[in-house]
Amino acid sequence: MLEWIREFIMTRLSDNRDRARKKWSGKKICPRIQKIVEKNIDKAADCIPIKSDDWNYEISYDGSRYIVNLQQHTCTCRKWDLTGIPCNHGMSAICSQSLEPQDFVNPCYSVETFLEVYKHAILPVNGPQLWTKTCLIPPLPPNFGRRSGRPSRARRVEHDEPVNKGKKRQRGQKKQPIRLKRQPYQVMCHYCGGTGHNQKGCERKKIDHPTTSQDANSNDQTTATKLTARKKTAPSQNKQKEAAHSQPQSKKRKGVEVHATHTTSSANVPSRRITRSTPLPAATEPNQATTTGVSQHLQSFGQHFGIETVILF
Structure with missing residues (x-):
């Protein structure tokens, strides 16, 4: 790798030196700088x-005015000062006196300076077989074997780098500089703009709107009373629910409640007693025959199946 870098720099220096001698002979400044000068002349x-x-x-240019000093090579637009190449304002002053623009370019852009920079060369080196032999042990590359223990993942800290509190400071390492403390969060009131309290505990709001605070207190009292009333009524409601679950459930069929009662008949067949919870409307004189017919039909049905029927009219 190092040999390749040495050869690359050697050829680069020689190529630039030969190019400047052959192609740029008879010129004052380098070709790229010459193009910039020509553009500024057109803008002038x-x-x-x-x-x-x-x-x-x-x-005077584009509604603005600039001061140009040809002796000091300066312009108030600062382009000539920073780049060393005359700007369009400087070119306007140079061309007004019919002077040569290349004479006002900084000497670092001249061809002579370029050749002076690249005149030094890297000298060639013999191969290893021609090196002088010594009695010393030849240097060997370091060992890259795996060390014992778990490898550290932390980055190597420099000797002059500050360390956080949680990390251990190494030998010769500077202490951590003074750090600013974290600023505590301040509560701000959106009503008066003060700090240290919020809108709910603002004294100014209580003075400006006293009714709102009273209504809030009354609302708090009503909610407290409702909660206490719920706590008192809750045990009684639970007892009623338990009593309802303990009672036997009745079967409902379209408005008729059927209660199962174990009664013994002559045939040892369990009888059922049918009662109607909702009484039928009072029969009028023209419908009396229909009610008697229904009752007889139900009685015959109960006798056939061994069921006592009680009809409530």
Whole structure:
């Protein structure tokens, strides 16, 4: 890897040096900087230079005015100061005096500086077979075997890096600097805008709206009384439910209650007593025959099956 990096840098330096000598001969500045200068010259056509003296100009461009100093190579737009290449305002002042723009470019962009930078070269190196032999033990790479114990997943902390409270500080490591404490949360009232209380306990709201506080107190009292009443009535309701469950249930069939009563007949057949809980409407004179017929029919039905029938009219 290191040998490849050495060879790459060696060839890069030689290529840049040869290119500058062959292609850029007779030029003052590098080709990329020359393109930027030409663009600024084209933009300088929209500028209006106002001469103050041989070096100071006031340039009017796009509704704004800038001061250009050709001697110090500065412009109030700061582009010339930061890049070292004359801006469009500076080019307007340079062209007004028919001067050469390349003379006002920073020397770091010149071809001479480029060749001076790349004139140094990395010298070639012989192979390992031609190296001088010594009696010392040749260096070997470190061992990458697995260590005993569980490997640590924590990142290696630098000697000058602060450590949190939960971590153990290593030898030669600085203590943690002073940290700001966490600010406690302050309750804020949305009615008066004060702190330390909320809207429910705001004294100003109680003064401005006394009725609302009284209504709230009355509502609290009514709810308290309702809760106490429910607690008192709950045991009695539970007792009624238990008593209802303990009583025998009756079978209902379309308005007729059937109660099973064990009675012995002559044939030792359990008899049933049928009672009607809802009395029939009083029979009028024209319907008297129908009621008697129904009663006779029910009595015959009960005698046939051994059931006592009691009809409530």
